Amino acid sequence: MKPPVLLAALLLLPASVASPGPSFQYSAAGAGQPYPARSTVPRQEWTTAASGVGARPSWQWPLAPRPPVLRGFDPPPKPWLSGHRGVDLDFAGGTQVVSPASGTVSFVGVVVDRPVITIDHGGGLRSSFEPVESTLKVGAAVAGGGVIGTVLPGHCPAAQCLHWGVREGENYVNPLQFVLDLRPSILLPLSGPP
Secondary structure (H helix, E strand, C coil): CCHHHHHHHHHHCCHHHHCCCCCCCEEEECCCEEEECCCCCCHHHCCCCCCCCCCCCCCCCCCCCCCCEEECCECCCCCCCCCECCEEEECCCCCEEECCCCEEEEEEEEECCEEEEEEEEECCEEEEEECEECCCCCCCEECCCCEEEEECCCCCCCCCEEEEEEEECCEEECHHHHCCCCCCCCCCCCCCCC
């Protein structure tokens, strides 16, 4: 294979095949424009090999219709520092929240002063939503798209919003990676005749 063709073929491979290495999550701000989140991974090692950085077809938005993102994922550089470990989604009052994927309710209760519900999706993935009022009990099975509660006002001071966080194991990851394709676009060079 000639070098430009080889380069083009390599760039078209999925990131998990083309570039092994540590994961790198992308954030979406405002209108869904991806930008890199803060990371301690050296720039030359950034990849999009995180589990499902391309949207997962089995996941869906927790609100319908697709809500605007008021605040994107902005994790802190160290776990104990402040940051935004999820996304804030705009909603109209009294909106029902649905489970983005099937799972089991692992927590329903009040954290500090807000009602929270957490769904364990298996494989180490858990979604948490606040402020959400729910009648479900711990251990209840939920289908993807099944109603899990109603959003209450109180999370965003200037607007009404739902906070959606996703943990993979003990790490917070960008929830938008499960419903949007956040992989960066790659521009390929124009090549002359072979």
